[in-house]
Amino acid sequence: MIYEDIICPVCGMACDDIRVELKEGKVITHNACLMGDAKFQELTSDHRIIAPTIDGDVVDWKDAIKRSADILKDARRPLIYMGSETSIEAMKVGIDIADYLGGIVDNNASMCHGPTVLGIQQRGVPSCTIGQMKNRADTVVFWGTNPLESHPCHESKRSIFPMGFFRKRGRNDRKIIVADPRFTNTAKQADLYVKIKPGYDIPLFSAMRAMLRGHELNEFTEEVTGVDVETIKKLMDMLLDSEFIGAFIGLGLASSRGKDKNVYILLELIAELNAYTKCAVIANRGHCNVAGFNQVCTWRTGFPYAVDFSRGYGRYNPGEFSTTDVLARKDVDAMLLCCADLGAHLPRKSVEHMVDMPLTTIDVAPCPSTMLSDVVLPGVIDSMENEGTFYRLDNIPLRARKFVDPPFDFTTSNEDTLKQIFEEIKK
Numbered sequence: 001m002i003y004e005d006i007i008c009p010v011c012g013m014a015c016d017d018i019r020v021e022l023k024e025g026k027v028i029t030h031n032a033c034l035m036g037d038a039k040f041q042e043l044t045s046d047h048r049i050i051a052p053t054i055d056g057d058v059v060d061w062k063d064a065i066k067r068s069a070d071i072l073k074d075a076r077r078p079l080i081y082m083g084s085e086t087s088i089e090a091m092k093v094g095i096d097i098a099d100y101l102g103g104i105v106d107n108n109a110s111m112c113h114g115p116t117v118l119g120i121q122q123r124g125v126p127s128c129t130i131g132q133m134k135n136r137a138d139t140v141v142f143w144g145t146n147p148l149e150s151h152p153c154h155e156s157k158r159s160i161f162p163m164g165f166f167r168k169r170g171r172n173d174r175k176i177i178v179a180d181p182r183f184t185n186t187a188k189q190a191d192l193y194v195k196i197k198p199g200y201d202i203p204l205f206s207a208m209r210a211m212l213r214g215h216e217l218n219e220f221t222e223e224v225t226g227v228d229v230e231t232i233k234k235l236m237d238m239l240l241d242s243e244f245i246g247a248f249i250g251l252g253l254a255s256s257r258g259k260d261k262n263v264y265i266l267l268e269l270i271a272e273l274n275a276y277t278k279c280a281v282i283a284n285r286g287h288c289n290v291a292g293f294n295q296v297c298t299w300r301t302g303f304p305y306a307v308d309f310s311r312g313y314g315r316y317n318p319g320e321f322s323t324t325d326v327l328a329r330k331d332v333d334a335m336l337l338c339c340a341d342l343g344a345h346l347p348r349k350s351v352e353h354m355v356d357m358p359l360t361t362i363d364v365a366p367c368p369s370t371m372l373s374d375v376v377l378p379g380v381i382d383s384m385e386n387e388g389t390f391y392r393l394d395n396i397p398l399r400a401r402k403f404v405d406p407p408f409d410f411t412t413s414n415e416d417t418l419k420q421i422f423e424e425i426k427k
Protein backbone atom coordinates (compact mmCIF):
# COMPACT_ATOMS: atom_id res chain seq x y z
CA MET A 1 0.00 0.00 0.00
CA ILE A 2 1.34 3.46 -0.90
CA TYR A 3 0.42 6.67 0.93
CA GLU A 4 1.22 10.09 -0.56
CA ASP A 5 1.81 13.54 0.99
CA ILE A 6 2.37 12.29 4.52
CA ILE A 7 3.80 14.73 7.10
CA CYS A 8 7.07 13.85 8.82
CA PRO A 9 6.83 14.61 12.57
CA VAL A 10 10.55 14.89 13.33
CA CYS A 11 12.18 18.28 12.66
CA GLY A 12 10.73 21.77 12.26
CA MET A 13 10.58 21.43 8.48
CA ALA A 14 7.51 19.17 8.88
CA CYS A 15 8.03 17.92 5.31
CA ASP A 16 4.57 17.26 3.86
CA ASP A 17 5.64 15.39 0.73
CA ILE A 18 6.64 12.05 2.25
CA ARG A 19 5.60 8.96 0.31
CA VAL A 20 5.25 5.88 2.48
CA GLU A 21 5.08 2.36 1.13
CA LEU A 22 4.00 -0.50 3.39
CA LYS A 23 5.16 -3.75 1.85
CA GLU A 24 5.40 -7.18 3.49
CA GLY A 25 5.76 -5.70 6.99
CA LYS A 26 8.41 -3.22 5.84
CA VAL A 27 8.19 0.57 5.70
CA ILE A 28 9.80 2.22 2.67
CA THR A 29 9.90 6.01 2.59
CA HIS A 30 10.52 8.42 -0.28
CA ASN A 31 11.46 12.12 0.07
CA ALA A 32 12.38 11.62 3.75
CA CYS A 33 15.88 12.17 5.13
CA LEU A 34 17.57 9.59 7.39
CA MET A 35 16.18 11.24 10.52
CA GLY A 36 12.66 11.19 9.13
CA ASP A 37 12.98 7.65 7.80
CA ALA A 38 14.06 6.42 11.25
CA LYS A 39 10.82 7.78 12.71
CA PHE A 40 8.69 6.03 10.07
CA GLN A 41 10.53 2.76 10.82
CA GLU A 42 9.07 3.00 14.37
CA LEU A 43 5.76 1.86 12.86
CA THR A 44 7.05 -1.71 12.62
CA SER A 45 10.04 -1.68 14.99
CA ASP A 46 10.28 -4.57 17.45
CA HIS A 47 11.17 -2.28 20.36
CA ARG A 48 7.91 -0.32 20.13
CA ILE A 49 6.16 0.05 23.50
CA ILE A 50 2.78 -1.61 23.06
CA ALA A 51 1.72 -2.36 26.65
CA PRO A 52 1.38 -0.07 29.71
CA THR A 53 3.67 -0.79 32.68
CA ILE A 54 3.82 0.18 36.33
CA ASP A 55 7.25 -0.20 37.95
CA GLY A 56 8.32 -2.28 34.96
CA ASP A 57 5.42 -4.78 35.14
CA VAL A 58 2.85 -4.99 32.37
CA VAL A 59 -0.54 -3.93 33.72
CA ASP A 60 -4.08 -3.32 32.55
CA TRP A 61 -4.52 -0.01 30.67
CA LYS A 62 -7.19 1.25 33.09
CA ASP A 63 -4.89 0.61 36.08
CA ALA A 64 -2.08 2.53 34.40
CA ILE A 65 -4.40 5.47 33.65
CA LYS A 66 -5.65 5.48 37.25
CA ARG A 67 -2.12 5.38 38.66
CA SER A 68 -1.06 8.23 36.35
CA ALA A 69 -4.06 10.29 37.49
CA ASP A 70 -3.34 9.49 41.17
CA ILE A 71 0.30 10.60 40.79
CA LEU A 72 -0.80 13.95 39.39
CA LYS A 73 -3.75 14.63 41.70
CA ASP A 74 -1.75 13.74 44.84
CA ALA A 75 1.02 16.16 43.90
CA ARG A 76 1.17 19.68 45.31
CA ARG A 77 2.74 21.08 42.15
CA PRO A 78 3.02 18.72 39.17
CA LEU A 79 5.02 19.44 36.03
CA ILE A 80 3.32 18.61 32.73
CA TYR A 81 5.92 18.46 29.98
CA MET A 82 4.46 18.34 26.50
CA GLY A 83 7.16 17.29 24.03
CA SER A 84 7.05 18.45 20.44
CA GLU A 85 6.51 15.22 18.52
CA THR A 86 2.79 15.19 19.16
CA SER A 87 -0.21 17.14 17.89
CA ILE A 88 -1.35 20.52 19.23
CA GLU A 89 -4.62 18.83 20.19
CA ALA A 90 -2.68 16.66 22.69
CA MET A 91 -0.70 19.71 23.84
CA LYS A 92 -3.90 21.57 24.64
CA VAL A 93 -5.10 18.76 26.93
CA GLY A 94 -1.71 18.80 28.71
CA ILE A 95 -2.05 22.55 29.29
CA ASP A 96 -5.61 22.05 30.59
CA ILE A 97 -4.38 19.41 33.09
CA ALA A 98 -1.67 21.76 34.41
CA ASP A 99 -4.24 24.57 34.74
CA TYR A 100 -6.75 22.33 36.54
CA LEU A 101 -4.17 21.01 39.02
CA GLY A 102 -2.28 24.28 39.64
CA GLY A 103 0.89 22.85 38.14
CA ILE A 104 3.46 23.95 35.59
CA VAL A 105 3.36 23.29 31.85
CA ASP A 106 6.39 23.51 29.63
CA ASN A 107 7.86 22.25 26.38
CA ASN A 108 11.15 21.88 24.48
CA ALA A 109 10.99 25.60 23.64
CA SER A 110 12.31 26.45 27.11
CA MET A 111 15.61 24.74 26.32
CA CYS A 112 16.00 25.61 22.63
CA HIS A 113 14.46 28.64 20.88
CA GLY A 114 12.86 30.10 24.03
CA PRO A 115 15.27 33.08 23.92
CA THR A 116 14.33 33.61 20.25
CA VAL A 117 10.67 33.80 21.29
CA LEU A 118 11.62 36.32 24.02
CA GLY A 119 13.57 38.45 21.50
CA ILE A 120 10.62 38.37 19.11
CA GLN A 121 8.23 39.37 21.91
CA GLN A 122 10.44 42.38 22.70
CA ARG A 123 10.99 43.63 19.14
CA GLY A 124 8.41 42.06 16.81
CA VAL A 125 9.50 40.11 13.75
CA PRO A 126 9.18 40.67 10.00
CA SER A 127 8.55 37.13 8.82
CA CYS A 128 6.99 35.15 5.99
CA THR A 129 6.39 31.54 5.03
CA ILE A 130 9.24 29.28 4.04
CA GLY A 131 7.50 29.00 0.64
CA GLN A 132 7.86 32.77 0.16
CA MET A 133 11.53 32.44 1.04
CA LYS A 134 11.84 29.84 -1.72
CA ASN A 135 9.99 31.95 -4.28
CA ARG A 136 11.47 35.37 -3.50
CA ALA A 137 14.80 35.28 -1.66
CA ASP A 138 17.85 36.05 -3.79
CA THR A 139 20.05 36.14 -0.71
CA VAL A 140 19.71 33.45 1.93
CA VAL A 141 21.43 33.93 5.28
CA PHE A 142 22.03 31.17 7.82
CA TRP A 143 23.11 32.72 11.12
CA GLY A 144 24.15 30.30 13.88
CA THR A 145 22.43 27.38 12.20
CA ASN A 146 23.61 24.35 10.24
CA PRO A 147 20.48 23.06 8.49
CA LEU A 148 22.32 20.52 6.37
CA GLU A 149 22.65 18.49 9.55
CA SER A 150 19.75 19.71 11.72
CA HIS A 151 17.05 19.96 8.99
CA PRO A 152 18.44 17.78 6.16
CA CYS A 153 15.72 18.65 3.60
CA HIS A 154 15.85 22.41 4.29
CA GLU A 155 18.26 23.24 1.48
CA SER A 156 17.01 20.80 -1.12
CA LYS A 157 13.29 21.50 -0.69
CA ARG A 158 13.10 25.13 0.47
CA SER A 159 16.09 27.39 0.85
CA ILE A 160 19.06 26.84 -1.50
CA PHE A 161 18.45 24.50 -4.41
CA PRO A 162 14.75 24.45 -5.43
CA MET A 163 13.32 26.57 -8.24
CA GLY A 164 11.24 29.46 -6.95
CA PHE A 165 8.58 31.55 -8.74
CA PHE A 166 11.02 34.48 -9.03
CA ARG A 167 14.16 32.31 -8.74
CA LYS A 168 13.74 29.99 -11.70
CA ARG A 169 17.39 28.88 -11.74
CA GLY A 170 17.36 27.68 -8.13
CA ARG A 171 20.82 27.85 -6.57
CA ASN A 172 22.15 29.96 -9.46
CA ASP A 173 19.67 32.74 -8.60
CA ARG A 174 20.61 32.82 -4.93
CA LYS A 175 23.58 34.04 -2.93
CA ILE A 176 24.25 32.16 0.28
CA ILE A 177 25.74 33.73 3.41
CA VAL A 178 26.62 31.58 6.42
CA ALA A 179 27.68 33.10 9.75
CA ASP A 180 28.93 30.53 12.23
CA PRO A 181 31.94 30.02 14.52
CA ARG A 182 32.51 26.62 12.84
CA PHE A 183 33.05 25.95 9.15
CA THR A 184 30.03 23.65 8.94
CA ASN A 185 28.77 21.57 6.03
CA THR A 186 26.26 24.36 5.35
CA ALA A 187 29.14 26.88 5.33
CA LYS A 188 30.90 24.85 2.61
CA GLN A 189 28.12 25.87 0.21
CA ALA A 190 28.26 29.58 1.04
CA ASP A 191 29.24 32.43 -1.28
CA LEU A 192 30.35 34.25 1.86
CA TYR A 193 31.31 32.59 5.11
CA VAL A 194 31.60 34.85 8.16
CA LYS A 195 33.54 33.25 10.99
CA ILE A 196 31.97 34.61 14.14
CA LYS A 197 33.78 34.90 17.44
CA PRO A 198 31.55 32.84 19.79
CA GLY A 199 29.41 35.11 21.94
CA TYR A 200 30.20 38.26 19.90
CA ASP A 201 27.10 38.46 17.71
CA ILE A 202 25.85 41.68 19.30
CA PRO A 203 29.06 43.68 18.61
CA LEU A 204 28.97 42.39 15.02
CA PHE A 205 25.31 43.36 14.53
CA SER A 206 26.14 46.77 16.04
CA ALA A 207 29.04 47.25 13.62
CA MET A 208 26.72 46.35 10.72
CA ARG A 209 24.16 48.91 11.94
CA ALA A 210 26.87 51.54 12.28
CA MET A 211 27.97 50.89 8.69
CA LEU A 212 24.35 51.04 7.52
CA ARG A 213 24.07 54.51 9.11
CA GLY A 214 27.14 55.69 7.25
CA HIS A 215 29.74 55.47 10.02
CA GLU A 216 33.30 54.39 9.21
CA LEU A 217 34.49 51.29 11.08
CA ASN A 218 37.87 51.86 12.71
CA GLU A 219 40.88 49.65 13.51
CA PHE A 220 39.31 48.37 16.76
CA THR A 221 36.35 46.79 14.95
CA GLU A 222 38.01 43.42 14.41
CA GLU A 223 39.15 43.25 18.01
CA VAL A 224 35.59 43.94 19.26
CA THR A 225 33.58 41.90 16.74
CA GLY A 226 36.03 39.13 15.82
CA VAL A 227 35.43 39.86 12.10
CA ASP A 228 37.68 42.05 9.89
CA VAL A 229 36.29 45.25 8.36
CA GLU A 230 36.66 43.99 4.78
CA THR A 231 34.43 40.99 5.50
CA ILE A 232 31.82 43.17 7.22
CA LYS A 233 31.85 45.51 4.20
CA LYS A 234 31.44 42.58 1.81
CA LEU A 235 28.60 41.21 3.94
CA MET A 236 26.78 44.56 3.96
CA ASP A 237 27.29 44.99 0.20
CA MET A 238 25.76 41.59 -0.47
CA LEU A 239 22.80 42.32 1.81
CA LEU A 240 22.14 45.78 0.37
CA ASP A 241 22.39 44.48 -3.22
CA SER A 242 19.59 41.97 -2.53
CA GLU A 243 15.98 42.21 -3.63
CA PHE A 244 14.78 39.93 -0.84
CA ILE A 245 16.84 38.56 2.05
CA GLY A 246 15.65 35.33 3.65
CA ALA A 247 17.36 34.99 7.05
CA PHE A 248 17.27 31.75 9.01
CA ILE A 249 18.48 31.96 12.60
CA GLY A 250 19.47 29.10 14.87
CA LEU A 251 20.50 28.11 18.34
CA GLY A 252 23.88 29.73 17.74
CA LEU A 253 22.06 32.95 18.58
CA ALA A 254 19.52 31.67 21.11
CA SER A 255 21.94 29.57 23.15
CA SER A 256 25.10 31.66 23.18
CA ARG A 257 26.02 34.63 25.38
CA GLY A 258 23.44 37.35 24.88
CA LYS A 259 20.59 34.87 24.21
CA ASP A 260 17.34 36.82 23.66
CA LYS A 261 19.33 40.07 23.33
CA ASN A 262 21.20 38.56 20.34
CA VAL A 263 17.84 38.09 18.63
CA TYR A 264 16.57 41.51 19.75
CA ILE A 265 19.59 43.34 18.29
CA LEU A 266 19.42 41.26 15.09
CA LEU A 267 15.75 42.25 14.70
CA GLU A 268 16.75 45.91 15.19
CA LEU A 269 19.29 45.48 12.37
CA ILE A 270 16.69 43.82 10.16
CA ALA A 271 14.22 46.65 10.80
CA GLU A 272 16.88 49.10 9.57
CA LEU A 273 17.77 46.90 6.59
CA ASN A 274 14.11 46.97 5.58
CA ALA A 275 14.50 50.68 4.80
CA TYR A 276 16.79 49.68 1.90
CA THR A 277 15.63 46.20 0.81
CA LYS A 278 13.29 43.47 2.02
CA CYS A 279 14.37 41.11 4.76
CA ALA A 280 12.31 38.41 6.50
CA VAL A 281 13.50 36.12 9.27
CA ILE A 282 12.50 32.60 10.32
CA ALA A 283 13.84 30.66 13.32
CA ASN A 284 15.04 27.19 12.36
CA ARG A 285 12.97 25.44 15.02
CA GLY A 286 14.44 22.02 15.76
CA HIS A 287 11.46 19.86 16.69
CA CYS A 288 8.49 19.28 14.45
CA ASN A 289 5.74 20.89 16.52
CA VAL A 290 7.70 23.06 18.96
CA ALA A 291 6.29 26.14 17.18
CA GLY A 292 2.84 24.56 17.65
CA PHE A 293 3.26 24.42 21.42
CA ASN A 294 4.14 28.14 21.49
CA GLN A 295 1.03 28.85 19.42
CA VAL A 296 -1.44 26.77 21.42
CA CYS A 297 0.05 27.78 24.80
CA THR A 298 -0.17 31.47 23.85
CA TRP A 299 -3.72 31.02 22.64
CA ARG A 300 -4.68 29.10 25.79
CA THR A 301 -2.73 30.98 28.52
CA GLY A 302 -1.37 34.18 26.98
CA PHE A 303 2.22 32.91 27.25
CA PRO A 304 4.32 30.74 24.91
CA TYR A 305 5.98 28.26 27.36
CA ALA A 306 7.08 27.83 31.01
CA VAL A 307 3.68 28.69 32.51
CA ASP A 308 2.91 28.20 36.20
CA PHE A 309 -0.70 27.92 37.44
CA SER A 310 0.02 27.48 41.18
CA ARG A 311 -1.73 30.75 42.06
CA GLY A 312 -4.83 29.85 40.10
CA TYR A 313 -3.87 31.89 37.04
CA GLY A 314 -1.07 31.60 34.51
CA ARG A 315 2.30 33.19 35.30
CA TYR A 316 5.19 33.19 32.86
CA ASN A 317 8.81 33.45 33.86
CA PRO A 318 11.43 31.49 31.88
CA GLY A 319 14.30 30.63 34.19
CA GLU A 320 11.92 30.34 37.12
CA PHE A 321 9.18 28.11 35.71
CA SER A 322 11.14 26.37 32.96
CA THR A 323 11.66 22.62 33.20
CA THR A 324 15.42 22.45 33.80
CA ASP A 325 15.17 24.97 36.62
CA VAL A 326 12.09 23.66 38.45
CA LEU A 327 13.57 20.15 38.39
CA ALA A 328 17.03 21.24 39.55
CA ARG A 329 15.48 23.27 42.40
CA LYS A 330 13.03 20.43 43.26
CA ASP A 331 10.12 22.87 42.87
CA VAL A 332 7.81 20.14 41.50
CA ASP A 333 6.83 16.86 43.14
CA ALA A 334 5.40 14.80 40.24
CA MET A 335 5.69 14.81 36.49
CA LEU A 336 3.81 13.80 33.36
CA LEU A 337 6.20 13.57 30.42
CA CYS A 338 4.72 13.25 26.96
CA CYS A 339 6.70 12.52 23.78
CA ALA A 340 10.16 13.77 24.79
CA ASP A 341 13.18 12.05 26.28
CA LEU A 342 14.29 14.45 29.01
CA GLY A 343 16.21 11.69 30.79
CA ALA A 344 18.72 11.73 27.93
CA HIS A 345 19.01 15.49 27.55
CA LEU A 346 18.67 17.44 30.80
CA PRO A 347 21.54 18.27 33.19
CA ARG A 348 22.30 15.62 35.79
CA LYS A 349 20.81 17.60 38.68
CA SER A 350 17.46 17.89 36.91
CA VAL A 351 17.40 14.22 35.93
CA GLU A 352 18.19 13.23 39.54
CA HIS A 353 14.93 14.84 40.63
CA MET A 354 13.07 12.96 37.90
CA VAL A 355 14.38 9.78 39.58
CA ASP A 356 13.27 10.92 43.03
CA MET A 357 9.66 11.86 42.24
CA PRO A 358 6.73 9.94 40.70
CA LEU A 359 6.90 10.08 36.92
CA THR A 360 4.53 9.02 34.15
CA THR A 361 5.88 8.88 30.61
CA ILE A 362 3.98 8.58 27.34
CA ASP A 363 6.34 7.43 24.59
CA VAL A 364 6.59 5.11 21.60
CA ALA A 365 10.02 3.58 22.32
CA PRO A 366 12.15 2.70 25.37
CA CYS A 367 14.55 5.49 26.35
CA PRO A 368 16.28 6.79 29.50
CA SER A 369 13.04 8.59 30.51
CA THR A 370 10.95 5.41 30.37
CA MET A 371 13.60 3.67 32.51
CA LEU A 372 13.12 6.34 35.20
CA SER A 373 9.31 6.19 35.06
CA ASP A 374 6.88 4.71 37.57
CA VAL A 375 4.24 4.45 34.85
CA VAL A 376 4.88 4.05 31.12
CA LEU A 377 1.98 4.50 28.71
CA PRO A 378 2.43 3.48 25.05
CA GLY A 379 2.50 6.51 22.79
CA VAL A 380 0.71 6.88 19.47
CA ILE A 381 2.78 8.16 16.54
CA ASP A 382 0.87 11.33 15.75
CA SER A 383 0.71 12.18 12.05
CA MET A 384 0.86 8.48 11.13
CA GLU A 385 -1.53 6.65 13.46
CA ASN A 386 -4.00 9.50 14.02
CA GLU A 387 -4.73 12.86 12.46
CA GLY A 388 -3.72 16.09 14.11
CA THR A 389 -2.32 19.57 13.60
CA PHE A 390 1.40 20.36 13.43
CA TYR A 391 3.03 23.78 13.08
CA ARG A 392 6.00 24.07 10.73
CA LEU A 393 9.02 26.22 11.72
CA ASP A 394 7.44 29.22 9.95
CA ASN A 395 4.33 28.91 12.17
CA ILE A 396 2.14 27.50 9.41
CA PRO A 397 -0.30 24.82 10.68
CA LEU A 398 -0.42 21.60 8.68
CA ARG A 399 -3.13 18.99 9.13
CA ALA A 400 -1.64 15.50 9.28
CA ARG A 401 -3.59 12.49 7.97
CA LYS A 402 -3.66 9.10 9.64
CA PHE A 403 -2.69 6.18 7.39
CA VAL A 404 -2.32 3.23 9.82
CA ASP A 405 -3.93 2.18 13.09
CA PRO A 406 -1.98 2.15 16.39
CA PRO A 407 -0.84 -1.38 17.40
CA PHE A 408 -3.32 -1.36 20.35
CA ASP A 409 -6.96 -0.42 20.88
CA PHE A 410 -7.02 1.14 24.38
CA THR A 411 -6.24 4.61 22.99
CA THR A 412 -6.54 6.27 19.59
CA SER A 413 -4.09 9.16 20.08
CA ASN A 414 -1.93 10.90 22.68
CA GLU A 415 -4.77 13.41 22.98
CA ASP A 416 -7.11 10.53 23.82
CA THR A 417 -4.65 9.15 26.43
CA LEU A 418 -4.32 12.56 28.08
CA LYS A 419 -8.10 13.03 28.05
CA GLN A 420 -8.52 9.65 29.79
CA ILE A 421 -6.02 10.72 32.49
CA PHE A 422 -7.81 14.08 32.84
CA GLU A 423 -11.21 12.40 33.23
CA GLU A 424 -9.77 10.15 35.94
CA ILE A 425 -8.27 13.17 37.75
CA LYS A 426 -11.65 14.94 37.69
CA LYS A 427 -13.38 11.90 39.16
Ligand code: SF4
Pocket residue numbers: 008009010011012013014015031032033034035036037151152153154
Ligand atom coordinates in the same frame (compact mmCIF):
# COMPACT_ATOMS: atom_id res chain seq x y z
S1 SF4 B 1 13.98 17.31 7.03
FE1 SF4 B 1 12.92 17.03 8.97
S2 SF4 B 1 10.73 16.94 8.47
FE2 SF4 B 1 11.90 16.61 6.55
S3 SF4 B 1 12.07 14.37 6.38
FE3 SF4 B 1 13.93 15.09 7.45
S4 SF4 B 1 13.41 14.95 9.64
FE4 SF4 B 1 11.49 14.83 8.50
